[in-house]
Amino acid sequence: MWWPLALILPVIRLYVIGVRVLVYQLFHKAFSLPVLPRQNGRVAIVTGGAKGMGYETSRHLASLGTHVVIAGNEEEEGLIAVKKLQKECGHRKVEFMYLDLASLKSVREFVERFKARGLPLHTLINNAGVMLVPERTTEDGFELHFGLNYLGHFLLTNLLLDLLRDSGKSGRCSRIVTVSSATHYGGRLDLNDLQGRSCYCSHGAYSQSKLALVLFTYHLHKQLSSRGDSVTANAVDPGMVDTDLYQNLCSLAQLLQKPVAKLLFRTPAEGASMTIYAAAVSELEGHGGLYLYNGETKISSASSYDKQLQEKLWTRSCALEYLTHQRLVGHVFPKQRGRVKQIRLKS
Ligand SMILES: NC(=O)c1ccc[n+]([C@@H]2O[C@H](COP(=O)([O-])OP(=O)(O)OC[C@H]3O[C@@H](n4cnc5c(N)ncnc54)[C@H](OP(=O)(O)O)[C@@H]3O)[C@@H](O)[C@H]2O)c1
Numbered sequence: 201m202w203w204p205l206a207l208i209l210p211v212i213r214l215y216v217i218g219v220r221v222l223v224y225q226l227f228h229k230a231f232s233l234p235v236l237p238r239q240n241g242r243v244a245i246v247t248g249g250a251k252g253m254g255y256e257t258s259r260h261l262a263s264l265g266t267h268v269v270i271a272g273n274e275e276e277e278g279l280i281a282v283k284k285l286q287k288e289c290g291h292r293k294v295e296f297m298y299l300d301l302a303s304l305k306s307v308r309e310f311v312e313r314f315k316a317r318g319l320p321l322h323t324l325i326n327n328a329g330v331m332l333v334p335e336r337t338t339e340d341g342f343e344l345h346f347g348l349n350y351l352g353h354f355l356l357t358n359l360l361l362d363l364l365r366d367s368g369k370s371g372r373c374s375r376i377v378t379v380s381s382a383t384h385y386g387g388r389l390d391l392n393d394l395q396g397r398s399c400y401c402s403h404g405a406y407s408q409s410k411l412a413l414v415l416f417t418y419h420l421h422k423q424l425s426s427r428g429d430s431v432t433a434n435a436v437d438p439g440m441v442d443t444d445l446y447q448n449l450c451s452l453a454q455l456l457q458k459p460v461a462k463l464l465f466r467t468p469a470e471g472a473s474m475t476i477y478a479a480a481v482s483e484l485e486g487h488g489g490l491y492l493y494n495g496e497t498k499i500s501s502a503s504s505y506d507k508q509l510q511e512k513l514w515t516r517s518c519a520l521e522y523l524t525h526q527r528l529v530g531h532v533f534p535k536q537r538g539r540v541k542q543i544r545l546k547s
Pocket residue numbers: 247248249250251252253254271272273274277299300301302327328329330331348379380381382437438439440441442443444445
């Protein structure tokens with residue numbers, strides 16, 4: 201594609217989607233959570249759980265009796281959140297563990313430390329994310345949106361799958377909830393240029409990472425259910441929510457965004473309600489492979505249902521993360537062993 205178009209189109213797509221979501225929010229009330237069952241004895245990890253929607257998710261799950269582990273990359277902020285939540289929920293089963301999703305080493309270390317605790321794991325909330333960051337790479341050299349929002353969660357989920365499987369049981373599955381976004385509708389996944397090297401656009405990179413999360417969720421759920429595992433995976437879309445996620449907008453857009461956010465954006469608690477619902481509501485017991493928005497199952501983008509694309513992304517992600525086939529594929533999904541070996545790293 202002619203490069204100016206490759207730069208402008210993702211921006212236009214993202215803003216058109218944003219306007220559509222705001223119009224929807226203008227005419228529809230925010231989804232309000234039903235009374236949820238107690239979650240005593242259940243353990244949850246919430247990535248990015250110290251602020252924004254992640255904090256609200258941690259707060260609600262902790263108030264239901266869940267043992268919540270906030271996984272984040274800002275220790276001070278995390279410990280402050282823990283103190284607040286312990287006080288508010290009246291129990292001490294809220295804690296912070298360091299996790300930098302922009303470092304695959306950090307993801308592996310986090311999983312090792314978590315597993316060393318000997319705790320079960322019933323709920324994994326893949327919430328953390330960044331948006332519209334100027335071109336930057338993760339510690340491992342991946343484009344930041346792709347590397348942090350998607351690849352970090354891909355590795356985290358896979359390394360925790362054995363624990364999620366062991367902790368779930370029929371009639372009380374473990375749940376993986378991944379926070380995507382309406383921007384995924386504008387996402388284009390270019391398997392030959394996942395890192396946006398030919399022409400970088402932060403809008404396109406964010407949308408792509410959110411589409412990748414939906415593709416990943418569907419493929420993961422399909423594999424889990426075909427194995428008969430007691431684990432479900434769903435993607436949620438929180439709508440447009442007034443959080444720090446918008447801090448990377450250009451100054452003019454920030455000036456416009458602030459008053460609009462006051463009027464039309466959801467609050468972090470409203471935005472988090474879809475995640476909490478997917479994590480705890482009884483009606484979703486055993487149901488996965490869904491895209492949930494404002495209290496309903498929605499159709500996600502056409503490309504997110506493309507099974508070949510799901511599989512190709514999965515295979516490419518395994519190769520990108522240099523996961524040993526024994527560890528990820530042999531351990532989790534034996535059928536893919538042969539294919540992963542043939543992969544060439546193009547990106
Ligand atoms: N706000 C919206 O309108 C909206 C709409 C659709 C989807 N979403 C999605 O909702 C999720 C939550 O976002 P939010 O709106 O609540 O924004 P937020 O308040 O900025 O929260 C993002 C969280 O991700 C954490 N994070 C960032 N980099 C990290 C890293 N390297 N390692 C671990 N954690 C990291 C942040 O921690 P630090 O800041 O301390 O690093 C923060 O806790 C994101 O996935 C976002 O894409 C948001």
